[in-house]
Amino acid sequence: MSTTTKTDYLLLFRGNVWDRGLSPAQLQKVVSDWMAWFERLKAEGKCLGGHPLEDEGKVVSGKQGRAVADGPFAESKEAIGGYFYLQVADEGEAIEIARQCPGLEYGAVVEVRPVADVCSVKQRAQEYSKSELAGATA
């Protein structure tokens, strides 16, 4: 399990069709640049890991997960195509790294998300309980 700190960020790479229409030379360059970028970040200790994701998967929803659909839609600007796990000084550094993504000039989108210490739902539940308690003792 990972140790969560305030300096952990996830980069989510969105869009899995931006490579369409690129010339072989452009493609070769962008994938080579991407691998070199990943390896440099790891060597610098700023990226702890990452994966590309298979285009095809399943989406599970409904009570007891009764609905299992193929998905996500294979061709989408929103679909998540992979991620990097970053450990950096602050949000500014995470954004700076995201801006170096070689796919950006072809339309890839990078979402930068802080890794939370506590699940937001749990936090809301705790805050709610506290306010309930405060109301009860007031």
Add this chain to the structure above:
Amino acid sequence: MLLFRGPHWDRELSTDELQQTMDKVMAWFEGLNERGRIKAAQPLGGQGRVITGTDGRFVVDGPFTETKEAVGGYLLLQADSLDEAVEIARSMPTLRYGISVEVRPILAECPIFRRHPELVRRDTDPAAEELWITAAA
């Protein structure tokens, strides 16, 4: 990888219901962990940024985590097959409150190489290879 979408499923629940559900979620999580199924898992904070454009010239606040599509957390699962991963996803206790779980196989190699077999794949060192296929642990 399981991506949990729709992080605001708890809005309409009473405190009791929420407490019970969170207990179930924690038990679900611990059960998977005891079976050695979890390689990594974390909730994601609502405050983020979305970066687009050449040289990342556009940086905006986002994503809107109010939506049902927003990713609220992830779980990197060790499963033998997509079917097994789907079975595990189906046992997630908060599905009944409207979340969805996206189940995506992870790849050792960028799918662009598969779509474009003409590309030359530059050799990488084995340690770097390993990082592509192990969790951010």
